[in-house]
Amino acid sequence: MPLEIISMTLEDLPEVLRIEESSFPRPFSRKLFETEFQLAIAHLYAAKLDGRVAGYIDFWNAGAEIHLINIAVDPEARRHGVASRLMETLIGYATQNKVYEIYLDVRVSNQGAIELYKRFGFSNLMIRRGYYQDNNEDAQVMSLVLSKPTADQAGGTPGVVEKEGTKTDGPGPKPK
Numbered sequence: 001m002p003l004e005i006i007s008m009t010l011e012d013l014p015e016v017l018r019i020e021e022s023s024f025p026r027p028f029s030r031k032l033f034e035t036e037f038q039l040a041i042a043h044l045y046a047a048k049l050d051g052r053v054a055g056y057i058d059f060w061n062a063g064a065e066i067h068l069i070n071i072a073v074d075p076e077a078r079r080h081g082v083a084s085r086l087m088e089t090l091i092g093y094a095t096q097n098k099v100y101e102i103y104l105d106v107r108v109s110n111q112g113a114i115e116l117y118k119r120f121g122f123s124n125l126m127i128r129r130g131y132y133q134d135n136n137e138d139a140q141v142m143s144l145v146l147s148k149p150t151a152d153q154a155g156g157t158p159g160v161v162e163k164e165g166t167k168t169d170g171p172g173p174k175p176k
């Protein structure tokens with residue numbers, strides 16, 4: 001059965017939480033996902049293989065920008081293109097919704113994820129020093145510019161610091 005991408009629902013949460021817990025030192029809780037479902041700007045998709053959740057993505061779309069909040073794949077399903085399909089879903093959404101830039105934070109040690117993002121054209125924007133509270137690790141902020149902003153879209157980037165070395169939390173739930 002081919003991989004299908006669907007809008008994530010509450011019914012997917014047990015499987016999503018299992019993947020979340022095996023993927024992150026500070027996994028999102030059920031409560032946090034439930035809050036995400038209620039946010040108008042949050043978009044959550046699941047990748048399903050044989051009816052089972054193999055991965056998921058959560059991003060926020062505010063105006064002409066997207067912030068990638070979360071992407072994870074079941075450890076047993078990795079390196080089979082699941083995250084790539086989710087990234088294609090993200091970029092497809094962005095293209096259709098006149099988004100001009102996608103931002104994300106990633107631990108500087110997470111070379112696998114950084115490779116994935118580079119493959120989709122993301123480049124390094126800045127470093128947030130000591131962003132991750134569990135081990136004080138730096139975050140690499142990456143971005144993908146899809147098109148030039150129109151005059152009414154221009155004028156700064158909420159939640160993202162323009163200058164290297166200044167620390168400001170980006171949008172989205174706490175870093176993990």
Ligand SMILES: CC(C)(COP(=O)(O)OP(=O)(O)OC[C@H]1O[C@@H](n2cnc3c(N)ncnc32)[C@H](O)[C@@H]1OP(=O)(O)O)[C@@H](O)C(=O)NCCC(=O)NCCS
Nearest residue numbers: 023071072073078079080081082083084106112113115116
């Ligand atoms: C990062 C992650 C989402 C990648 O998922 P995936 O389904 O395995 O990724 P894909 O199979 O689509 O990989 C596409 C490409 O990304 C790169 N890539 C992905 N994982 C990689 C790894 N561990 N090491 C090096 N490159 C990697 C490769 O270029 C890969 O292509 P290839 O397999 O042909 O070499 C997955 O490893 C994961 O869930 N990690 C834990 C959670 C996490 O770190 N999320 C990111 C938070 S910012």
